[in-house]
Amino acid sequence: MSKSQMPIPETLLMKESMLTKKKIPIAHKQTKRQQQYFFTTVGILFIVCLLQIDISFSQFQEGVARIPSVLSMMLQMSFTEFPGLASEMVVSLVTAFLSLVLSIVFAVVLAFLAARNTTPNRHIGMLLRFLFMIIRAIPATVWVLIAVASIGFGTMAGVLGLIFPTCSYLVKSFSAQIEEVGQETIEALQSVGATWWHIVFRGLIPTLLTSFLAITAFRFEMNVAESVILGMVGAGGIGLLIQGYISFYEFSSLSLGILMVFITMFLLEFMTTQIRRRMSN
């Protein structure tokens, strides 16, 4: 019976469209409208923002004219500062690594308390998630500035200041993993009468260990990038030296510093990608 009914609406539609010479719509109406709204809003915002900044064509022109001379100064790389830069690069790496390791210790415990499906108490879980949301909302730079203000300049302030954003990032990522893949594991161990500790240590940690390590490797990369920049606000490390070179227009040393940061980040990214690839197998 459906065979005789099916073609009727189609032919009607075709006839109608031939009469009015209208194209037959094919898009999902709601999706299309949403897309239109989105692009219109972005367009309007872009124009509003353009009007907000002072566009000075002369400044732009002068700046462009200066680029060749700045570039040529930066191309004259001097290696006299290499030992100092290298040792400060190590300090930056150490800062990143220490804050990461300390954060992991806290984050592994807190993630299981914060994840919706493993929290021993709904209210504690909610409180923790809210707390870490606030910590994440404050940029790492501000945390380091607070640390510098309270314990003074140096690497210790860098480590302490980085712990907050690192820890909250790890808690967020770990607990997302727990919530995503944990349910089957949790039910399996609940059904045999396991305790919370059994579920965490014998079920979830073995299952999630590799993804936790992959997240951590990625975060190490981020931490190094952070600690390089944070040197500029007084946390020690290579950022402090680079900041000095900029202030005193020492372009030859500056370009060496930038090159070293670039090479370090490149190697790190290469390494963490390798680690993550091996983990996923």
Place this chain on the structure above:
Amino acid sequence: MESILKITNLAKRYNGGTLALTDINLEVKKGEFIAVIGPSGAGKSTLLRCINRLIEPTEGSIEFLNQRIEKASKNDLRKIRSKMGMIFQHYNLIYRSSVLENVLHGRLGYMSSVAGVFNRYQEADKREAIMLLEKVGLEAEIYKRADELSGGQKQRVGVCRALAQNPELILADEPIASLDPKSSAVVMDAIYKNCKEQGIACLVNLHQVDVAKRYATRIVAVKAGTIIFDGPAGELTDDMIKYLYEGKEQEMFEQAN
């Protein structure tokens, strides 16, 4: 025969307001092998999960070995659960751990948190677990990682984990729904044989009516959250099955293939 599980007036309403179970009454005697059949969405899975409280029942009482499950404290619930094995449709193994470790997880219910966290399983438990694995034909797989096994093998590990609990009752939630016919037979045989040998009562959720009839001594049919048939396998008529799957004949057809 003494009764080990008694469910009276059990009801479950989900947060969204869906009534998954209404007025369920069921008694399980020691060593009974009961198949729970019904179309998908009938509430079979909810019924099983209410028994070990992976899902909290809304109303009614569940009595297991003279203990009220729905009222049990956290600690008592743990003890109750340790006497009740569960087999899952998706096996729910710890895939990064070895096969033997997975079977030993069945002993966690009898261990303290510290002992469990530090892997202090009894040597006797280990021997028992290896014996169980040999019995289901997995002696060559003992030290493999659980994710290296095939589906049928994984489910046999799941069966061993439940048996390692030394349970009075096994709840099997669609144990063969993700398996091919050959593996299904192996898994069902493993469940059936071991339950018979050790006098373990078993509630099996099944899609396949023919499988249910082959193994079960008693069949419980669930439709739209209520029990519409409860009796010996022989008394389940074709008309009854037709009524059970009314509107879901597609599922019946799929089974036949």
